[in-house]
Amino acid sequence: MFRLIRTHSSGARYGELQTVHGTLRTPFFMPIATKGAVKTLSAPELFSLERDIDNETTPIVLSNTYHLYLKPGLALLRQAGGVAPFMHWPAGGAMLTDSGGFQIFSLSHLRTITEEGVNFRSHIDGSMHHISPEFSMEIQSVIGADIWMAFDYFPGYPAAPEDVEHSVQLTTRWAKRCRAWVDSYREGQGATTQKLFGIVQGSTIAKLREQSAKELVALDFDGYAIGGLAVGEPAEEMYRVLESTVPHIPSDRPRYLMGVGFPEQILEAVKRGVDMFDCVLPTRNARHGSLFVHRIGHESIVANDLSEVQYERINIKSDKYSKDFNPIDRACLCSTCTSGFSRAYIRHLFSVNEPLAARLATIHNLTFYLQLMKEIRDTITHI
């Protein structure tokens, strides 16, 4: 299911992750379709965009369990046969679902955490809900992704050491229950097409990260995520956590750093052995006019030796682009940059609130991130 093919002198890994919908080359980045769509793009458009950048890897999208559970809800998703057919994500594409644990923490109100699970109020309409580890698995089974995440408990950041310790212990106990539910589900299905990943907690405390990783590894998951990062801690702190976590994850399992991040953070994590990423940065920044571009004079985003990423961020809303008839990024191959849309035009669209602005910018930024990952993969495999 995961095959580690090459490790670069920098520590970066190239591998292949098999899913029922195709094989993904790692490291890879997953665009986020929070509510059943990557904002401004249809699923077939996203699929083509990913395919166009690297047709040797399977396109993948991340869907949010918390959001989809609240809307459109399980009854509808059951009828639709899962969110992929519902949103028309092509059969040749893979999908990962988070567990909802982090969103319950960050979005819902009046959370009560018990051993059994979490009670919370919907951020949409204030209705009360209960999600247990087992129910998170059931929701994910209905959504129907290729990769499911165990239901974890994030203690917040910063958190008191005793809260972090409690979150690690509870996350392990919940992970065990997720594993049991999925084992029984797989028996019922007579197939093991879904992968289940455990999520390592432990905040910035090295020995709790180690404990969390070891306890989860003992449960033998298909892959391991590092959760509770990119929540406000300094980047250096995040890198230290990776260094105290990754060595405790077997090298034959994929490692997924959740919610990260800027290109340089992704590269640093890759060099510390991380294989999978997701983040709202490229899409959210796009909607605010913050665009990722190649550093002038550089044709590639990633330096030959993986020593650094070479890019700038520009605020396309700035006056200085008002008469700039160049594309966003001359070195970019996205349809926004190659079709002839100028910085001046895109700036204008933002200044008059035209919805096309967010779309053209989203296409560009997502392409930038996917190109970044392709260059990382190509660099590892070509040396």
Next chain:
Amino acid sequence: MFRLIRTHSSGARYGELQTVHGTLRTPFFMPIATKGAVKTLSAPELFSLERDIDNETTPIVLSNTYHLYLKPGLALLRQAGGVAPFMHWPAGGAMLTDSGGFQIFSLSHLRTITEEGVNFRSHIDGSMHHISPEFSMEIQSVIGADIWMAFDYFPGYPAAPEDVEHSVQLTTRWAKRCRAWVDSYREGQGATTQKLFGIVQGSTIAKLREQSAKELVALDFDGYAIGGLAVGEPAEEMYRVLESTVPHIPSDRPRYLMGVGFPEQILEAVKRGVDMFDCVLPTRNARHGSLFVHRIGHESIVANDLSEVQYERINIKSDKYSKDFNPIDRACLCSTCTSGFSRAYIRHLFSVNEPLAARLATIHNLTFYLQLMKEIRDTITHI
């Protein structure tokens, strides 16, 4: 430049309107790119959408003089070489600009109308501006459309008869000044590639409509618009106005009913000899979830004998579509309907405010309107 080819027994006309960018089959409908984009669509996407429905006619888009004058402004449009290259509207497509007269009336604040022109405050930032007939021509020359509209004065609706009479007289005097400006501009350019249309006013008063039409016809415009309609009057009143106006426009000139309307209003106007239309209805309704669909059991929108249009409007946000996995409209050939997006999915996108909702709906509704026009043209030419 305009060739009337066939008149249907119903009164509907089929003709060809030549522009420098290609020949348009009439009657036709113009999607509106108010601020340099049809909301949610790029110009090349709109072009392809139009082309896909009827590749025997030239795609056309309408741009708003008032909006483009305020933003991005003339300096930028001059540098860009016009709004078509700025928005990347393909060279194979035509464009019409309104004159700004109606928008100044409907959007701006503190208007003062004098013989010279109009002083008004921008609805965007409150800045003061002055637009005269000559300046409207100059703005339109900078925007660079194929068809320009004379700067008219709309007295509001309802309006006192003396105000309507004044508006007719002023509109004629302004039309004369527009004509003079364009004649001199054409001499300077050594070419007559731009068409200039006069706009008939006169509200719902038949003899003032007749007077306005005759005075403008005496000035010999390339085409004639009927303005000041679709402003709140009953549809029957609008049809009566058409009947008292169209006969005074020479049959060898195109007639353009501005801002209309629902499909049945377009058909009724076509049967009264109108050739050109524009309206925000398909795009604005789309953004609010109001979708035009074929009447069940009908493969065409227009009855064989042009007696009626056969359609329904559905509110896709309604609960009743929450589990409806059919496309918006089985008889529709738009990419939204043929790609597999269901009513349930589009309803979901609206319910969670995903920007993709407006885009999928806009593609559908615009296709419906363009298909309506194609069916009207085909019906006239095939009988």
